[in-house]
Amino acid sequence: LLNLTTNNKVSENNKLPPGPYTINNILGNFIWLRKPLAELEHIIHELHVKYGPIITIYIGFRPSIFVANRSLAHKALVQNGAVFADRPTPPPTDAVISSNQHNISSAYYGPTWRLFRHDISSEIFHPSRVKSYSHARKWVLDILLNRLDSQSKSGKHIIVNEDFKYSMFCLLVLVCFGDKLEETQIKKIEEVHHRLLLSLGRFNILNFWPGIGRIVFRKRWEELFQIRRNLDAVLRPLVEARRKVRLERQSKVKEDKIVMVMMSLLCQEKWKLSEEEMVSLCTEFLIAGTDTTSTVLEWIMANMVKYPQIQERHFVEIKGVVGDGEKEVKEEDLNKMPYLKAVVLEGLRRHPPGHFVLPHSMTEDVVLDGHLVPKNATLNFMVAEMGRDPKRFLNGDGKGEVFDIRGIKEIKMMPFGAGRRICPGSRFAMLHLEYFVSNLVSNFAWKAVDGDEVDLSEKLEFTVAMKNPLKAHLSPRLSMVKRLFSVAVEDYNS
Numbered sequence: 419l420l421n422l423t424t425n426n427k428v429s430e431n432n433k434l435p436p437g438p439y440t441i442n443n444i445l446g447n448f449i450w451l452r453k454p455l456a457e458l459e460h461i462i463h464e465l466h467v468k469y470g471p472i473i474t475i476y477i478g479f480r481p482s483i484f485v486a487n488r489s490l491a492h493k494a495l496v497q498n499g500a501v502f503a504d505r506p507t508p509p510p511t512d513a514v515i516s517s518n519q520h521n522i523s524s525a526y527y528g529p530t531w532r533l534f535r536h537d538i539s540s541e542i543f544h545p546s547r548v549k550s551y552s553h554a555r556k557w558v559l560d561i562l563l564n565r566l567d568s569q570s571k572s573g574k575h576i577i578v579n580e581d582f583k584y585s586m587f588c589l590l591v592l593v594c595f596g597d598k599l600e601e602t603q604i605k606k607i608e609e610v611h612h613r614l615l616l617s618l619g620r621f622n623i624l625n626f627w628p629g630i631g632r633i634v635f636r637k638r639w640e641e642l643f644q645i646r647r648n649l650d651a652v653l654r655p656l657v658e659a660r661r662k663v664r665l666e667r668q669s670k671v672k673e674d675k676i677v678m679v680m681m682s683l684l685c686q687e688k689w690k691l692s693e694e695e696m697v698s699l700c701t702e703f704l705i706a707g708t709d710t711t712s713t714v715l716e717w718i719m720a721n722m723v724k725y726p727q728i729q730e731r732h733f734v735e736i737k738g739v740v741g742d743g744e745k746e747v748k749e750e751d752l753n754k755m756p757y758l759k760a761v762v763l764e765g766l767r768r769h770p771p772g773h774f775v776l777p778h779s780m781t782e783d784v785v786l787d788g789h790l791v792p793k794n795a796t797l798n799f800m801v802a803e804m805g806r807d808p809k810r811f812l813n814g815d816g817k818g819e820v821f822d823i824r825g826i827k828e829i830k831m832m833p834f835g836a837g838r839r840i841c842p843g844s845r846f847a848m849l850h851l852e853y854f855v856s857n858l859v860s861n862f863a864w865k866a867v868d869g870d871e872v873d874l875s876e877k878l879e880f881t882v883a884m885k886n887p888l889k890a891h892l893s894p895r896l897s898m899v900k901r902l903f904s905v906a907v908e909d910y911n912s
């Protein structure tokens with residue numbers, strides 16, 4: 419019925435979207451596999467200019483189709499969401515970390531994915547639940563402000579990216595395990611995840627002819643298994659401890675409902691997870707949420723430093739909402755700040771942490787824009803390119819319609835993806851971005867380092883990060899009373 423009504427029916431006339439390689443050749447595959455991702459993005463852009471908004475290349479042994487057009491993305495992901503919501507079989511190295519697709523991002527579009535996704539959306543990312551982690555956000559904000567404050571006292575500039583990453587990581591650890599862990603414990607968990615992220619690129623080659631690769635690249639495989647063992651070693655004790663707490667609390671169901679965190683969810687009988695699988699889901703949660711959010715935070719603050727008028731306008735907005743003398747911007751204040759929301763959206767539009775979404779695949783052969791999109795292909799979307807449309811997100815008076823980041827009616831940009839596989843943490847991430855940006859501006863005046871302009875060039879790490887990390891001078895903001903007092907003291911002294 420869907421095929422008939424949307425004209426997606428495959429006929430013999432439908433061919434793969436155009437592209438440079440129409441036959442699946444081994445040499446071609448190898449060339450693509452050896453290209454760094456950043457270079458690949460540039461080449462795919464050039465191919466779109468030459469062949470149009472939907473193209474095919476061969477990466478690995480199957481056709482890879484790329485879409486660069488927002489309305490085509492909407493047609494696929496939103497209007498025909500179910501057909502385009504599958505994931506390709508992950509490469510063998512991914513299976514080691516994801517415990518054979520026992521996580522949300524790599525699971526096929528089927529009952530396991532539906533169960534994970536439904537529960538995590540309703541129990542962890544539901545607006546009321548997201549609100550209930552406000553104590554965690556305040557705790558982490560205080561850690562971050564204290565770190566920045568003590569560094570700012572030295573009078574030297576600060577490089578903030580490690581502090582941002584650490585804060586986001588602490589926040590997610592708290593939402594994952596429900597306890598304030600010791601700093602040494604958090605550091606250990608962070609270290610193994612960091613090591614995993616750093617090594618991911620090196621493991622790509624293992625997926626090319628994995629059979630032979632197991633012999634030729636024996637040491638690198640061993641390195642991957644060692645990372646998996648390290649993850650197990652730091653996370654399993656926490657998983658076991660949480661399981662115990664849950665057993666002890668079984669008679670007090672209500673209490674457990676209040677402290678619903680990721681681990682409570684994983685321990686549910688219906689999920690039937692082994693400890694190894696729980697570790698994989700925790701790792702996915704921590705990895706998916708940390709670098710993505712902290713990178714965008716750094717990009718937004720970099721723009722605030724480079725364009726002081728944006729920082730000033732937001733500071734005036736803060737003063738209009740929280741009042742003088744009050745430094746903390748509370749979560750309930752955020753909805754009264756349309757300019758802040760526009761700044762965060764603009765940050766996501768210009769600097770999405772992923773320039774592509776995760777690879778999609780199709781549940782059946784289907785037609786998109788007159789082209790065949792076969793079941794065995796992978797499909798991806800040019801997120802960064804789509805966002806470079808020069809539209810802005812603030813309506814004239816700042817009080818108009820709220821911008822829909824999920825792109826249900828129309829996709830204007832898609833930093834979180836769109837449709838059924840849209841990032842389930844998008845609301846959570848947006849709240850964190852707004853809360854941290856606003857409090858960072860409210861507590862400190864951010865200034866560029868003399869002679870060292872903010873450089874907005876990009877570098878591909880796990881996310882697309884700043885090539886030259888943000889450096890800034892931070893000076894604590896004073897309230898009006900304190901400001902008048904310090905001027906009076908200065909006058910008196912002089």
Ligand code: HEM
Nearest residue numbers: 522523706707710711775776833834835839841842843847
């Ligand atoms: C600024 C922050 C973030 C950005 C820009 C972002 C972006 C994305 C994107 C582009 C996808 C792929 C969508 C697709 O394949 O079509 C995704 C998937 C996902 N994200 Fe996020 N994300 C962010 C934060 C988070 C956070 C905080 C979490 C959780 C703690 C999270 C968890 C996930 C998961 C589990 C998936 C897989 C969804 C699925 O396959 O069904 N993300 N995200």
